[in-house]
Amino acid sequence: MKDQTPLSERIITRGIQITGYSSVLFVVLILYFLISQGAPALFEAPLKSLAGIRWYPIENYFGIIPLILGSLVVTIGAAVIAIPFGVGTAIFISEVAPQWLKEILKPLVEILAGFPSVMLGFLGILVVSPSLRRLFDLPTGLTALAGSLLLAGIAIPTIVSISEDALNTVPRSYREASWAIGATQWQTIWGVTLPAARSGVLTAVILGIGRSIGETMTVMMVTGNAPVLPIHLNSFISPIRTMTATIASEMGEVATGSTHYHVLFLIGIILFLISLIVNVTASAIVFRQPKRAERILS
Amino acid sequence: MVNLALAWAEAYQKIKPDVRISVTGGGSGTGIAALLNGTVSIANASRAIKSEEIDTAKKNGVDPVEFVVARDAIAVIVHPKNPVNRLTLQQISDIYSGNINNWSEVGGENRPIVRLSRETNSGTHVYFLETVLRLGSKDNKTFFSMDTLLLPSSEGITAEVSDNPNAIGYDGLGYMVPEVKMLAVAKEAASGFIIPSAETVNDGTYPISRDLYMYTNGQPVNEIKAYLEWIISPTAQEIVTKLGFVPVKSTSAGSTP
Numbered sequence A: 001m002k003d004q005t006p007l008s009e010r011i012i013t014r015g016i017q018i019t020g021y022s023s024v025l026f027v028v029l030i031l032y033f034l035i036s037q038g039a040p041a042l043f044e045a046p047l048k049s050l051a052g053i054r055w056y057p058i059e060n061y062f063g064i065i066p067l068i069l070g071s072l073v074v075t076i077g078a079a080v081i082a083i084p085f086g087v088g089t090a091i092f093i094s095e096v097a098p099q100w101l102k103e104i105l106k107p108l109v110e111i112l113a114g115f116p117s118v119m120l121g122f123l124g125i126l127v128v129s130p131s132l133r134r135l136f137d138l139p140t141g142l143t144a145l146a147g148s149l150l151l152a153g154i155a156i157p158t159i160v161s162i163s164e165d166a167l168n169t170v171p172r173s174y175r176e177a178s179w180a181i182g183a184t185q186w187q188t189i190w191g192v193t194l195p196a197a198r199s200g201v202l203t204a205v206i207l208g209i210g211r212s213i214g215e216t217m218t219v220m221m222v223t224g225n226a227p228v229l230p231i232h233l234n235s236f237i238s239p240i241r242t243m244t245a246t247i248a249s250e251m252g253e254v255a256t257g258s259t260h261y262h263v264l265f266l267i268g269i270i271l272f273l274i275s276l277i278v279n280v281t282a283s284a285i286v287f288r289q290p291k292r293a294e295r296i297l298s
Numbered sequence B: 001m002v003n004l005a006l007a008w009a010e011a012y013q014k015i016k017p018d019v020r021i022s023v024t025g026g027g028s029g030t031g032i033a034a035l036l037n038g039t040v041s042i043a044n045a046s047r048a049i050k051s052e053e054i055d056t057a058k059k060n061g062v063d064p065v066e067f068v069v070a071r072d073a074i075a076v077i078v079h080p081k082n083p084v085n086r087l088t089l090q091q092i093s094d095i096y097s098g099n100i101n102n103w104s105e106v107g108g109e110n111r112p113i114v115r116l117s118r119e120t121n122s123g124t125h126v127y128f129l130e131t132v133l134r135l136g137s138k139d140n141k142t143f144f145s146m147d148t149l150l151l152p153s154s155e156g157i158t159a160e161v162s163d164n165p166n167a168i169g170y171d172g173l174g175y176m177v178p179e180v181k182m183l184a185v186a187k188e189a190a191s192g193f194i195i196p197s198a199e200t201v202n203d204g205t206y207p208i209s210r211d212l213y214m215y216t217n218g219q220p221v222n223e224i225k226a227y228l229e230w231i232i233s234p235t236a237q238e239i240v241t242k243l244g245f246v247p248v249k250s251t252s253a254g255s256t257p
Helices: A007-038 A040-044 A065-096 A099-113 A117-136 A144-168 A172-180 A185-196 A198-214 A217-222 A233-237 A243-251 A259-286 A292-297 B002-015 B028-036 B051-059 B089-097 B123-133 B154-163 B198-202 B222-231 B234-242
Strands: B042-045 B064-078 B086-088 B114-118 B149-151 B167-172 B184-186 B209-217
Touching: A007 A040, A007 A259, A040 A259, A065 A099, A065 A144, A065 A185, A065 A198, A065 A233, A065 A243, A065 A259, A099 A144, A117 A144, A117 A217, A117 B154, A144 A198, A144 A217, A144 A233, A172 A185, A185 A198, A198 A259, A217 A243, A243 A259, B002 B042, B002 B222, B002 B234, B028 B042, B028 B051, B028 B064, B028 B123, B028 B209, B042 B222, B051 B064, B064 B123, B064 B154, B064 B198, B064 B222, B086 B089, B089 B114, B089 B123, B089 B184, B114 B123, B114 B154, B123 B167, B149 B154, B154 B167, B209 B222, B222 B234
Parallel strands: B086 B184, B114 B149, B114 B167
Antiparallel strands: B042 B209, B064 B167, B064 B209
16 A cells, blocks of 8 residues: 655654654763763772772872762752652642642742752852851851752752642542542542652652752852761761762863773763663652552552 | 953953953863863963973973963961961961861860862862972872862852851962951961061062963964063053962063973
8 A cells, every 4th residue: 555644744753753763862872972981990090999988089099989979968868858848849739729829839930940050059158058057056068968958949840840740630530539538638639649640740759859969060069079978977967079069170170081081981970870770760660560459440 | 360361361452452362261280281282372370380291292292381470379268257367387287187177276266177178170279289288298198188178169268268267268369358367377387477468479488379370382473472471561460469469570581391
């Protein structure tokens, strides 16, 4: 049978196909570039140095563990703050707030999402970190906590905006069924609406965390950038140094092709792997086989 | 020294509108590396060229010629309410290496010391490490204490020092603001404590001062020659003073390091 599709349509289909494949291609190319520039670090820098706890690259100390843990501490802190706030705000906007308030809040949150992070950094230096120092009587306010607070500020709009969309797509009939059997509004939200929007909310959380682990400018300005191993309980209120801040502040100066340069790319690979793990875990949860009860219900 | 280079370029282009000078920051290493790669005509550096860099230059067929264009001093700064007014180089070294952790050990209040430093890619960082932390000795392997805060900008340092009475910081004399207090520094306790200023830097009494350089590839010709001659002229050296650096007095001809 002859293909009846008009030429223009076939071109459009092909065009869309190419853009779809190109994102895969770009990820592969970026990965190739990262590995080709970062892998030499494993041979050039002694493993003892890489696994060490001192990061002082101008004298060939390349201990990356403090940087990895530094990033994790800030990101976990940001997640602990941002997830309850973000999801809570989304539930309020979608389920509780009256229509007029909804129409004010949603655009406001989206404006917040477009706020340049360097401005948040200024806010951090001038307001957040001095107040943290006074509030907790710390030696300095330039700490992981300041970074976490500001990163939460960056992650929250993403989480709110996407979670709210997900909650909105839950059919009204679900809620009506829940109210019909006598559930309160809170029981409906917690037991019906939120689980039904689970995959969307989870995507929102992952994207929010993804934004905060990759965020550079803000953490560079407020975390103090001291490459200390954050293993004590008070590490949260001490200065730390993240992987992103290290790459950003050192890449401009480093001699192309030197060990330091390759180690910075190695840090890039680690960052890439971390976000890959986060994403894979997320999709594993989202796409897991529904339980039997859920299959019957849906 | 990017502020200075920018101010010079701006002033020069007002005098000679047909000459275009673009200035990029990033640290002394960046500038010298760019000169060696042939991407810039002049490299500004707040430290002298290293022997490895001269080797690379020779390999690339570049012949770096050195000009001293201004002088700079590093001021050690604290919060204005900090009662400490003076420190010896040895005390500053002990503070930054983590041997002294409380202001009471150097005659101040009972407060923890928060150490602030410029990032490792800054020429100021390296200069401070070599001259103060290691007291100018090549065999000295003292490190910055690991909990030293590395701030990416001068503004970050002055903002924290002017707000935090625990903090000690250092930065170029050109970056000083009235909100911070400069300490008098002595090479040794017996040699007298000197507050940094244009006079004390030029007469060589202030211990933490250095020369600022421009490097060209080979003896400069035409436009670049004219520019470098203008830079050591009194007009251009006035800009140096205005920015808080210290002007060079003698006319220094280019020399191969």
